[in-house]
Amino acid sequence: MGLTEPKVVSGPSGYILEDVPHLSDYIPDLPTYHNPLQDNPAYSVVKQYFVHVDDTVPQKVVVHKDSPRGTHFRRAGPRQKVYFESDEVQAAIVTCGGLCPGLNTVIRELVCGLHHMYGVTRVLGIEGGYKGFYSRNTIALTPSSVNGIHKRGGTILGTSRGGHDTNKIVDSIQDRGINQVYIIGGDGTQKGASVIFEEVRRRGLKCSVVGIPKTIDNDIPIIDKSFGFDTAVEEAQRAINAAHVEAESVENGIGVVKLMGRDSGFIAMYATLASRDVDCCLIPESPFYLEGPGGLYEYIEERLKENGHMVIVIAEGAGQELLSASMQSDKKKDASGNKVLLDVGLWISQNIKDYFAREKTLAITLKYIDPTYMIRAVPSNASDNVYCTLLAQSAVHGAMAGYTGYTSGLVNGRQTYIPFYRITERRNNVVITDRMWARLLSSTNQPSFIDVEVSNEDENGKNPLDQLADGHCLEDTLVDENGSISTAIAC
């Protein structure tokens, strides 16, 4: 059996539905059941509570009068008919990859959603990420055991990188009789979920494989934003405030703050836009240089002469090419195959200090703040908690309705089911030729560094200005006119 073919349905005026797989695609004659929510007083009174079979959500909301209707995703939510009886369900939940605010909230809401909405009592927590399926114990999760966990950072299940052995994982799913598996994690995790789904399907198992996107880097495409992102941006404000206070309290003070963002600079960009105290934001997508006209040193000097202090925010993945050139280091990888980054915060701080010591143009005082792990280890804020609840409930409705091989995600403010291949095909990046980055440049007044570096290619031989030519990000540009981060921030 080959890989699952994308289920693409087209309609009039260029309408396209990129649908998700269903258990009935490969298991014939599956029985259906009355949705128990129809008897639940909380839901049965709500008119049109059940999602219409034809409800879909457009990927692109900014259109021209003659443009085709474009790609749509299946709208998430409860269906009239379900493919599982309550006492038949054996669900499992696993968290993989790095931490992110809201992981415990999603776990809690999956357990409570299954229990309270569908009467499902058997939910297993897989400990320690993917490898936990075959090397660790499981824990029984109940509404009472998960009751207060949303107030805690981290994940009560533990997490890990690496250790994705598809056969062993699916053997474990089969041996334990798991028929709904909820996999919470970032881009790597969703790729892992996709291969688990393919193997489950190849074996003909009645098991829904559901991904829930998690990443504070916000590097998962299609979705408006990842849960925990708002919390991380909010937490980053504390570090930026501290850097600003330190910098403005001394003569020629410079505060440097390093934030997470391996390949995507969204946290740094939004933290900068939110703060208004930042004079320069450096992200992986926008190469910069230090020396000479239009370079960082020149800008710092100008800013200090003008203001007497400045704050620099740098994403951990920024300037890595400059560091590796100066440090001649080996390119190390973590257990999942992600490149291990050199500490750009320390490096840039030292370089700025050395420059001013050498040039003697100004006597500076520089303070470096590295809140890296603090912004992701905190519990989720109120809006992320609500977001996590909707994501988890949508995931449960989809699995109960027999859908599988999908990531549950917010698209243009609506909960949807997105096929894995759309989630895993590329990474979401800040588009430096887009309006959001222009807004940032005009708020900080920093140099764009583009003119001189226009010919710089990254390690994949790509030029940052080619982002638009790739077409991906243009298609996904969904930021509204107010720049609200509660709406689409894909590019």
Ligand SMILES: Nc1ncnc2c1ncn2[C@@H]1O[C@H](COP(=O)(O)OP(=O)(O)OP(=O)(O)O)[C@@H](O)[C@H]1O
């Ligand atoms: N291509 C892949 N195929 C199968 N499994 C994968 C793949 N890429 C990553 N994984 C598995 O997914 C899990 C998480 O991956 P990774 O460490 O890259 O974190 P992530 O999910 O991308 O989250 P984040 O980057 O936000 O921390 C790991 O257990 C890893 O082995």
Ligand SMILES: O=P(O)(O)OC[C@H]1O[C@](O)(CO)[C@@H](O)[C@@H]1O
């Ligand atoms: O040190 P760890 O746990 O590998 O995580 C670091 C990485 O995880 C992330 O937070 C993504 O989850 C990146 O921003 C960061 O590079």
Ligand SMILES: [Mg+2]
């Ligand atoms: Mg990742």
